[in-house]
Amino acid sequence: MKTLILACKTLERELQVAMERQNCHDAIVWFESGLHNTPKKFKEALQMMIDQATDYDRILMAMSFCGNVVCGLRSGNATLVIPRAEDCISLVLGSAENRSSIPDAGHTYFMTEGWLQGERNIWVEYQYAIKKYGQKTGEEIFQMMLGNYQALALIDSQVGDLTETEIEMEKIAKHLHLTYRKLNGTTSFLEALFEPILDPARFLVVAPHDVVALPSLSQLY
Amino acid sequence: MKIEMMKQELVIAMEQLDEERVLALVTGLRRIDCDKNEIFDLLNLGAERVGDLFEQGEYYIADFMVSGKIYAKVLSQLLPEENDYGKQSLGPVLMGVVRHDIHDIGKEMIKNLFKAEGFRVIDLGVDVSATQFVAAAQRYHPAIIAISGLLTASTAEIQQTIAALEAAGIRSYASIVIGGACTDASLAAETNADFWNNNPIETLNYCLAKVGQDEN
Numbered sequence: 001m002k003t004l005i006l007a008c009k010t011l012e013r014e015l016q017v018a019m020e021r022q023n024c025h026d027a028i029v030w031f032e033s034g035l036h037n038t039p040k041k042f043k044e045a046l047q048m049m050i051d052q053a054t055d056y057d058r059i060l061m062a063m064s065f066c067g068n069v070v071c072g073l074r075s076g077n078a079t080l081v082i083p084r085a086e087d088c089i090s091l092v093l094g095s096a097e098n099r100s101s102i103p104d105a106g107h108t109y110f111m112t113e114g115w116l117q118g119e120r121n122i123w124v125e126y127q128y129a130i131k132k133y134g135q136k137t138g139e140e141i142f143q144m145m146l147g148n149y150q151a152l153a154l155i156d157s158q159v160g161d162l163t164e165t166e167i168e169m170e171k172i173a174k175h176l177h178l179t180y181r182k183l184n185g186t187t188s189f190l191e192a193l194f195e196p197i198l199d200p201a202r203f204l205v206v207a208p209h210d211v212v213a214l215p216s217l218s219q220l221y
Numbered sequence: 222m223k224i225e226m227m228k229q230e231l232v233i234a235m236e237q238l239d240e241e242r243v244l245a246l247v248t249g250l251r252r253i254d255c256d257k258n259e260i261f262d263l264l265n266l267g268a269e270r271v272g273d274l275f276e277q278g279e280y281y282i283a284d285f286m287v288s289g290k291i292y293a294k295v296l297s298q299l300l301p302e303e304n305d306y307g308k309q310s311l312g313p314v315l316m317g318v319v320r321h322d323i324h325d326i327g328k329e330m331i332k333n334l335f336k337a338e339g340f341r342v343i344d345l346g347v348d349v350s351a352t353q354f355v356a357a358a359q360r361y362h363p364a365i366i367a368i369s370g371l372l373t374a375s376t377a378e379i380q381q382t383i384a385a386l387e388a389a390g391i392r393s394y395a396s397i398v399i400g401g402a403c404t405d406a407s408l409a410a411e412t413n414a415d416f417w418n419n420n421p422i423e424t425l426n427y428c429l430a431k432v433g434q435d436e437n
Contacts (some may be wrong), residue, residue: 038276039402065373068403086373106321106348120281129283141286148323148347214376214411 004053004078006046007062009033010088010114011190015062017159018187022194026060033118039069050076060193064088073212080206081198083189088112092157092185102183107150109178112157112185113165122146123172142176152178155185224253228263235267236274238284240291243267247295261422264292289330296337310341311432315357316367317345318401319378324371327401331367331421338425340365351378351385358391365428366391368414369401376403383412396431398424 003026007015010033019025029049035042050073053059059078061070064085073080085091089110093099102108115121130138152173156162166182173180192202206212227246234242243264250260271288274280314335318325325347335342343361345353358366366386370379379399386397396415399408409417416427 034278037282041276067371067373068376068405072407106323125282128281133283133287137287138283141283141290144286144290144326145282148325214407 001057002055003027003058003060004029004056005060005062006031006049008036008066008088010036010112010118011062011091012114013159014092014112014114014157014187014190017157018190019194021187022191024194028062031063033115034120036066036069037120039067042066042069043073046070047073050074050078050080053078062190062193064091068214070212071214073206075206075208075210075212077208079208080204080212081193082204082206082212083193084202084204085189089155091189092155092187093183094186094188102153104150107148108153108181109146109149109151109176110153110155110183111169112155113160113162116165116168122176123168126172126175146176146178149178151181152176153181153183155183157185157187159187224250224255228255228259231260231263232267232270235264235288235291236270238271238287238291240287240294243291244294258422258426260295264295265420265422268292286326289326292330293333296333311339311429312341313343313361313363314340314365314367314428315343315345315354315361315363315395316369317349317354317357318347319368319370319375319382320348320350321378322370322372322375323347324401325369327371327419327421328367328369331369331400331424334421334425335367335428338429340428351382354382355385355389355391358386358395359389363395364432365398366395367398367400367424367428369399370404371402373403375401376408379404379408379414380412383414387413396428398427400424 005026005028007028007030009030031045035045050059054077056078059080061080061082064083064087066087070082083091086096090096090099092112099105126142129141133141152169154166154169170180192199198205227250231243231246234246247260268288271280271284275285316328316332318328332342332344343357343363345357368379368382383397398416399414400417400419404417406417416424418424
């Protein structure tokens with residue numbers, strides 16, 4: 001079965017580790033993290049790649065529902081496999097249950113090392129705002145954006161040394177007036193994407209020439 | 222001709238996020254009796270260009286926020302008469318961000334617009350459960366219930382909230398409008414929401430028409 005992987009750059013390190021552990025060598029097409037800010041463009045880019053992948057039997061989406069950006073995608077000639085995760089946070093935490101078990105998860109801004117390397121992450125945004133609008137207005141803007149958040153959490157996906165990242169994250173948390181936390185993550189959800197038999201509770205399988213439907217909460221893992 | 226130039230300049234000033242210039246132009250246009258809806262249309266046009274520049278990578282999220290701040294200033298400083306004079310209350314509008322979601326920038330923006338038009342806004346805040354929406358609706362009997370969300374999971378929360386409101390018989394007197402980053406036309410169709418839009422003025426105009434008191 002000829003398989004193509006469509007993957008978000010945010011999860012690059014985690015995906016590489018998951019593929020190594022599962023001895024997977026399928027072709028990967030990477031999508032830039034910044035596309036999260038422009039869902040319409042992200043969806044168009046995904047659809048274009050799916051439409052071009054006419055000689056593949058199966059497309060594995062190494063990403064989440066990402067703000068429902070995958071909803072409405074047409075599967076084309078291939079079977080589409082999408083993790084039933086509402087966003088990348090649930091993916092790297094292993095499950096939605098793991099996420100909801102984190103105290104005050106709803107008021108926590110989650111990041112991974114991959115997010116920190118993204119071209120438009122929250123720290124890049126903060127520095128831009130301060131430079132363009134000055135300290136006072138920049139801080140006001142971020143109070144509006146993050147006023148309901150209390151913590152900044154670094155998810156350690158267990159894919160490498162995070163010593164430097166931790167120092168950076170603590171500094172960012174201080175600037176953003178958030179409490180810094182570190183959480184344990186995992187690549188197990190991504191690894192399961194490469195299992196020969198997929199768990200239907202964790203993965204949505206869309207037949208060829210079908211459309212990805214809007215999920216209900218009970219269908220998201 | 223001068224008026225037309227002022228209108229064009231207003232769009233450009235909004236696009237360039239020049240707050241001082243926007244406020245001066247709005248004051249000037251109001252002085253010559255330019256219709257406020259037209260002013261909002263021009264501001265929206267400028268805001269759309271901000272969105273285009275964001276998509277092109279020129280602007281950042283902070284620039285979006287600043288366009289919202291300018292919008293709010295136009296409302297609060299230059300159109301205060303909409304709050305204070307001549308208008309009767311248009312009755313209660315219930316609004317809130319769904320459970321587990323704390324993103325309220327859009328809600329705050331639309332709240333200001335509703336207040337400026339004379340609606341009595343009952344703001345349930347963020348992280349509002351379906352049960353809380355139903356209880357508040359039963360208490361206040363609003364003509365409009367505005368529900369918003371940003372997160373992926375909020376689409377399901379919106380579905381559940383609307384289902385709960387329907388089960389409680391609230392449809393008989395309230396219209397349900399939805400908005401926010403997680404919403405789109407397909408969610409509106411799926412949930413039978415009466416209206417969906419992410420343009421605050423479009424939503425406001427729908428609600429004004431719905432309560433039958435659109436004076437413009």
